[in-house]
């Protein structure tokens with residue numbers, strides 16, 4: 001028997017698999033098949049999830065482990081901010097240490113344990129980096145050869161301005177009013193730019209943000225490879241940077257920015273040095289279920305209720321209490 005975990009950051013849900021505990025690690029096609037099976041609410045368990053987080057041994061001298069991110073549709077993402085917090089917690093508890101680096105596809109990223117957000121709501125800070133703007137980094141096409149910062153793109157949604165930031169997974173961001181936030185544009189644009197399209201051949205995570213006040217945002221994201229999520233950590237980080245670049249009087253570097261989302265709230269902190277940007281993303285790292293399963297079921301992508309034994313932790317109740325105590329900033333419902 002091996003143990004899978006169901007985890008979330010701001011209700012962005014994942015299954016977490018530590019491949020170092022397996023007799024034989026899953027091959028890439030097996031990981032894709034497992035992600036597609038277990039995250040699907042119809043074929044998986046526990047209402048599915050937004051992705052599969054895979055923990056491997058790192059070959060990098062200064063990293064405690066490696067995280068890979070497989071989206072619900074089986075595509076692999078270069079980064080996942082909410083997921084990295086939960087992997088940071090997992091590795092911190094496994095190795096009895098609170099500050100270390102984790103290898104991701106593009107960079108070894110600094111993580112650290114923070115004060116709990118509330119009783120039984122552990123929190124971690126993760127580095128979001130590298131930050132890129134060039135069209136080739138996404139890639140995007142037919143939008144000019146320069147970075148896209150606060151530009152109208154009528155072909156996307158007329159009347160809105162867009163900013164594209166890769167951290168390093170790709171994000172497209174627009175600041176909108178409450179009516180647009182609650183309307184259909186985000187879902188339509190997200191679906192369009194993640195199907196066959198003339199602008200983002202590899203797809204893009206699309207976020208709409210409402211400015212609530214100085215250093216305060218509400219962000220909602222349509223994720224590449226997933227669809228609507230309760231929260232996207234890299235999306236909220238990229239949107240915080242877009243906020244400072246497009247509204248410098250309202251968003252400050254080296255200050256805490258509070259970012260509400262349909263699944264709760266995170267904090268971000270923007271940094272800039274020698275033409276390099278990076279962002280700290282701070283938020284919950286919640287473990288909701290411990291799932292015992294035979295290793296063969298993982299290899300066969302066949303994790304079902306009848307071949308698992310599931311323990312539910314008390315952390316979701318604590319997280320829900322934390323969310324209930326937050327100021328009410330949106331009527332957008334949490335996706336179950």
Ligand SMILES: N[C@@H](CCC[C@H](N)C(=O)O)C(=O)O
Pocket residue numbers: 012069071076077078079080081082083169170205223224225226229231232233234235
């Ligand atoms: N939910 C994540 C982002 C996951 C990857 C994304 N879907 C992509 O394909 O880039 C986060 O919290 O950052």
